[in-house]
Amino acid sequence: VNEIVVSCSAGEYPIRFGELGDAFLPEPENAFVVTDRHVDSAWGHAMPSHAPRLVLEPGEASKSLKVFGDVHDWLLSLGADRKSTILAVGGGVIGDLAGFVAATYMRGVRCVQVPTTLLAQVDSSVGGKVAIDIPDGKNVVGAFAPPSEVWISCETLTTLPERQFINGMAEVIKYGLIADPTLDAHLSSHTWSANEPDLPSIVRRCVDLKRDVVERDEFDLNGLRATLNFGHTVGHALEAALRYEGLLHGEAIAIGMIVETRVAERIGFAHAGLAHEVAERIRRVGLPTTHELLSQPDTLIPLMRKDKKSEGGSIAMSLIAKIGECKLIPSVPDSDVVAALTGL
Numbered sequence: 001v002n003e004i005v006v007s008c009s010a011g012e013y014p015i016r017f018g019e020l021g022d023a024f025l026p027e028p029e030n031a032f033v034v035t036d037r038h039v040d041s042a043w044g045h046a047m048p049s050h051a052p053r054l055v056l057e058p059g060e061a062s063k064s065l066k067v068f069g070d071v072h073d074w075l076l077s078l079g080a081d082r083k084s085t086i087l088a089v090g091g092g093v094i095g096d097l098a099g100f101v102a103a104t105y106m107r108g109v110r111c112v113q114v115p116t117t118l119l120a121q122v123d124s125s126v127g128g129k130v131a132i133d134i135p136d137g138k139n140v141v142g143a144f145a146p147p148s149e150v151w152i153s154c155e156t157l158t159t160l161p162e163r164q165f166i167n168g169m170a171e172v173i174k175y176g177l178i179a180d181p182t183l184d185a186h187l188s189s190h191t192w193s194a195n196e197p198d199l200p201s202i203v204r205r206c207v208d209l210k211r212d213v214v215e216r217d218e219f220d221l222n223g224l225r226a227t228l229n230f231g232h233t234v235g236h237a238l239e240a241a242l243r244y245e246g247l248l249h250g251e252a253i254a255i256g257m258i259v260e261t262r263v264a265e266r267i268g269f270a271h272a273g274l275a276h277e278v279a280e281r282i283r284r285v286g287l288p289t290t291h292e293l294l295s296q297p298d299t300l301i302p303l304m305r306k307d308k309k310s311e312g313g314s315i316a317m318s319l320i321a322k323i324g325e326c327k328l329i330p331s332v333p334d335s336d337v338v339a340a341l342t343g344l
């Protein structure tokens, strides 16, 4: 069977690969579909026609306390009960929101994740983290709540806007850089698009790498899960400084991976030239390699200190020592970060 099984403290759940229509077979009785308008226009025809469907506005703004409450109201008004199943069909926004609703509605109901963006397929749908945002912080309210099943259908990626596809490639490249030199080499040998026949095997490989990490550090405690955060100390600071407008997450972490590898070189953790190699991979898929905000370390450094990996006020980064090897460094000198940001 084409599936990967993830073990977690709550038990285990399968990640299955196949056509979208098969995700809903057998159609669970008592199922409730949560999706967004873009996904509904493109793939609504493949969703179960008898299940009630809530179509939300696309975008991060839907990961709010307000919409979180609205989804609960909707479920209750339609008589959803503890035996109901939520089908979360969409990108990471829908997955995080509907996954968190599933964790809390009547103290928890089943949730099938059907990720429809590359980013959601290789990252957010796997690992059990679900959350919503509050005005002053992203993913502040949430839970560890593993799905009951994940269904990945790469055909859904054919309707994804190109920028969103490329955005997901940043996380794909990240997996090669932090954990898999073979994947890294494979990525450089193709031009990637939703129609590339090798894409499903790449997605599968990324999912399996994430499975391995989250199984060994389910609750983000021993530094291993933090390696998935390579590029994210700088990336999150960029996103926050731009108030989550302007750069998509993958674009921000792409720039972050380059800057952080410059830090790794400076502190002698990585060999000279590695940041250049990282930048080549980023450029190759059409992701940005720099941003004007990098010249403003006074804006970015305080945001990096607020990173969830940071302890005791110093800047923490998950850095690569070479391709395929990553480690959480709890404290990197500010001066090296400033120099790496500004390219000094």
Ligand SMILES: NC(=O)c1ccc[n+]([C@@H]2O[C@H](COP(=O)([O-])OP(=O)(O)OC[C@H]3O[C@@H](n4cnc5c(N)ncnc54)[C@H](O)[C@@H]3O)[C@@H](O)[C@H]2O)c1
Pocket: 036, 037, 038, 039, 042, 058, 059, 060, 063, 090, 091, 092, 093, 094, 096, 116, 117, 119, 120, 123, 124, 125, 126, 127, 128, 129, 130, 131, 139, 156, 157, 158, 159, 160, 161, 164, 249
């Ligand atoms: N839980 C986790 O571990 C985790 C990990 C990474 C990211 N996230 C979260 O994921 C979110 C970002 O996810 P995303 O990048 O998937 O963004 P998204 O859900 O906003 O989707 C991006 C855009 O693509 C559209 N779309 C989705 N699937 C489509 C399809 N098949 N065809 C056409 N359009 C489609 C959406 O409507 C949206 O406009 C963030 O909120 C982030 O915090 C969570």
Ligand SMILES: [Zn+2]
Pocket: 123, 171, 232, 249, 253
């Ligand atoms: Zn990420």
